[in-house]
Amino acid sequence: MLLKDARIAVLYGGRCAEREVSLESGGLILNALKQKGYDAFGIDLYGARHDRNPIDQLRAEPFDIAFIGLHGGEGEDGHIQALLDLMSKPYTGSRQLACALAMDKLMTKKLWKGLGIPTPDYIADASDVSVECVERQLSYPVIVKPSREGSTIGISKADNTEQLMQALRDAREYDSEILVEEFIEGPEFTVSIINDEAYPAIGLKPSEDHQLYDxxxxxxxxxxxxxxxxxxxxxxxxxxxxxxxxxxxxxxCKGWGRVDVMRRNNGDFSVLEVNTSPGMTSHSLVPMAAAHVGISYQDLVEKILCSAWDSVGSI
Incomplete structure (x- = not known):
């Protein structure tokens, strides 16, 4: 079967904190595929009331390949990828294990540390993070974030004990495992990767109203x-x-993704995290990087889709 003859399911929505972003990404992806002449349809996993069964949803209408436009939660942590693997359905982006690892920021940092890839210092015991633990191992300011959330949801900067206590409370609203790491005073960059090719880096500078790129x-x-x-x-x-x-x-990781990096005052870079299903909204960075090298949004979506199809061959 040729890709042009395939039926494409665009998965978006979900029931995580990034649902609204995913709905926008998925809608734009679906529209781009249709404009390119593909037979594509959307599936809002779990639905607006979160009462739909994703297994039943994926079985309700036949499809040949899935374009994953889900962000965070079960859509980016390997659950949906594992389900699609069990169904023998090809899909865009990284496989189940890489997604699960990338979503867990703490485990990712442990891997990078072991391989010598620079990343900010951090508290390694996510199961029992306390103010005393943080102040014993790190110096202020520090960054506090849920270990298994995306889009910098629940992230805070703490400059003192009082702010740290509040930051820990805020992060625990999203995850039982907390990542606390050193704050790097320097510029932030993001690098989009498609088919193992790194695209032009984008420098990020939030306004004065936002201390962080949250x-x-x-x-x-x-x-x-x-x-x-x-x-x-x-x-x-x-x-x-x-x-x-x-x-x-x-x-x-494979297919496509985005890596976020900080630069220290001495010029060294430190990797923050890797995103296996980045945003594809009007504010998103992967389409921005692609446009800079002459790739339109529609062509970018097709490029990501073709990568997933080519990786499994014709069916």
Whole structure:
């Protein structure tokens, strides 16, 4: 079967904190595929009331390949990928194990540390993070975030004991495992990767109203500054792209993704996390990087789809 003859299910929505972002991404992906002439339809997993059974939803209408437009939660932590594997359905993005590992920020950092990939220092015992533990091992300021959430949901910066106590409470609303890491005072960059190729880095500068590149700065604010070109020298950008690709491949990612990186004052880079199902909204960074090298949104969606189809061959 040729890809043009395939029926494509676009999976979006879900029941996690990133549902609204996923609905926007999925709608744009679906529209792009239809404009390209593909036979595509959407599946809002769990539905608006979260009362749908995703297994029944995936079995209700036949399809040949899935384009995963889910962000965070069960859509990005390997659950849906495992289900599609059991159904013998090809899908976009990384396999189940890489998704599960990438979603768990703590486990990802442990892997990178073991391989010598630079990442900010952190508290390793996520099951029992306390103020005393943090203050014993790290210096203020620190970053507190849920270990298994995406889109910087639940993330806080703490400059003192009182702020740390509140940050820990906020993070625990999203996850029982908490990641506390050193705060790096320096610029943030993100590198999109498609088919094992690192695309131009984007420099991120939130407005003064946002100390961090958080959920609001990513998806809601119109005053976040995106630097493309990144402002780095050619040598530094090449070094950043190589590091990002190493971090991505170390987790076992494939197809496409995005790596977020901080730069220290001494010029060294430190990897924050890898995203296996990045946003595809009007504010999203992967389409921005692709457009910078002449790839339209529609062509980007097709490129990601073709990568997933080619990886399994014709069926």
């Amino acid at each position: 959920y609001e700065a990513k998806y809601l604010a119109d005053d976040t500054e995106y630097r493309l070109p990144s402002g780095l020298s050619d040598d530094d950008e090449s070094r950043l792209k190589a590091l990002s690709l190493d971090a991505y491949l170390a987790v076992g």
